[in-house]
Amino acid sequence: MLTFHSERTKLRRARTELDGGQLVTPYECPERVDLVLKRVLESGLGEVHAPAEHGLDPVLAIHDAGYVDFLERCWEEWVAAGRQGEAIAWIWPTRTMPGRVIPDHIDGRLGHYALGADTSICEGTFEAAMASKDVALSAVDHVLASGEPAFGLCRPPGHHAATDQFGGYCFFNNAAIAAQRALDAGRSRVAVLDIDFHHGNGTQQIFYARDDVLFLSLHGDPRHCFPHFLGHADETGEGPGKGFTVNYPLAPGTGYAAWAEALEEAKARILEAGCELLVVSLGVDAFEHDPISAFTLSSDDFSDVGRRLGRLGLPTVFLLEGGYAVEEIGINAVNVLSGFERP
Numbered sequence: 067m068l069t070f071h072s073e074r075t076k077l078r079r080a081r082t083e084l085d086g087g088q089l090v091t092p093y094e095c096p097e098r099v100d101l102v103l104k105r106v107l108e109s110g111l112g113e114v115h116a117p118a119e120h121g122l123d124p125v126l127a128i129h130d131a132g133y134v135d136f137l138e139r140c141w142e143e144w145v146a147a148g149r150q151g152e153a154i155a156w157i158w159p160t161r162t163m164p165g166r167v168i169p170d171h172i173d174g175r176l177g178h179y180a181l182g183a184d185t186s187i188c189e190g191t192f193e194a195a196m197a198s199k200d201v202a203l204s205a206v207d208h209v210l211a212s213g214e215p216a217f218g219l220c221r222p223p224g225h226h227a228a229t230d231q232f233g234g235y236c237f238f239n240n241a242a243i244a245a246q247r248a249l250d251a252g253r254s255r256v257a258v259l260d261i262d263f264h265h266g267n268g269t270q271q272i273f274y275a276r277d278d279v280l281f282l283s284l285h286g287d288p289r290h291c292f293p294h295f296l297g298h299a300d301e302t303g304e305g306p307g308k309g310f311t312v313n314y315p316l317a318p319g320t321g322y323a324a325w326a327e328a329l330e331e332a333k334a335r336i337l338e339a340g341c342e343l344l345v346v347s348l349g350v351d352a353f354e355h356d357p358i359s360a361f362t363l364s365s366d367d368f369s370d371v372g373r374r375l376g377r378l379g380l381p382t383v384f385l386l387e388g389g390y391a392v393e394e395i396g397i398n399a400v401n402v403l404s405g406f407e408r409p
């Protein structure tokens with residue numbers, strides 16, 4: 067299958083992530099792209115293509131215009147305010163202070179548009195997010211035009227990004243942007259299957275009241291795992307979207323047998339709903355040695371994941387999300403893709 071990749075996805079190189087009360091070098095680093103690309107090339111998966119530039123319209127089909135403007139200007143505003151470090155949110159509209167008015171001050175705007183303090187904004191963040199969604203759009207366009215599968219080597223990831231919030235290393239929701247593209251191209255229902263270890267809260271929020279996108283997620287139970295405040299089994303959609311959100315929260319320590327059982331249930335729901343295209347939010351942080359996750363999938367299990375997804379028989383676009391055990395991220399991502407194509 068074709069891979070879509072842009073060197074511009076590496077324009078974001080944050081120096082700080084708030085982790086355990088310390089500022090550490092972020093887990094979500096540009097080297098992840100090099101490792102996955104290297105494995106794609108050595109595995110003979112297929113050609114690597116540069117994405118086309120798709121501009122902001124497909125972003126604005128998903129995200130709030132004020133949010134996009136904030137992301138574009140945040141870094142220069144932060145620097146203009148004389149700040150020394152990277153832009154990190156530290157005050158929020160919370161349950162007791164709901165925040166009806168979007169503040170003017172950069173500190174207030176950061177809190178309005180941030181989900182958490184884990185994700186710093188630095189120079190190049192907007193440019194990398196733009197490249198990442200271009201990768202996703204070119205990959206889905208290839209699937210739409212050819213019926214063949216494609217892999218978008220997206221980075222930064224997207225599934226935590228909501229209509230107007232960034233966080234969990236995500237800025238633009240690449241999977242949501244790709245799903246909307248497929249609908250705009252005439253598909254009547256699309257499935258987004260999120261197999262990243264973390265719940266895809268952004269994707270869920272974006273499509274929660276809609277029945278044209280079926281969102282399904284296998285993830286660490288939010289009682290114990292990031293993003294902590296969404297992803298419970300009783301969240302099933304609202305209004306016309308009732309039944310079109312399906313969550314499989316799994317306990318930390320879950321191994322492949324139980325995980326694959328949830329995957330088969332998700333596949334049955336995708337077929338039952340008559341989805342015409344599958345977007346896979348391909349995080350590989352369910353891996354046993356991932357540094358920030360708690361499932362125990364092996365590299366061979368990821369090949370089996372690909373085989374199981376291939377048996378759905380749907381036009382499929384894979385978009386990279388998380389995966390942080392850097393040496394193995396390329397192996398595990400490409401194992402899914404190879405298993406899908408060469409069962």
Ligand code: OKP
Pocket residue numbers: 083084085086184223226234235262263264265292349351358387388389
């Ligand atoms: C992004 B993706 C330590 C870990 C918490 C948030 C995790 C984001 C995961 N600071 N950071 O879903 O892989």
Ligand code: ZN
Pocket residue numbers: 262263264349351387388389
């Ligand atoms: Zn993740």
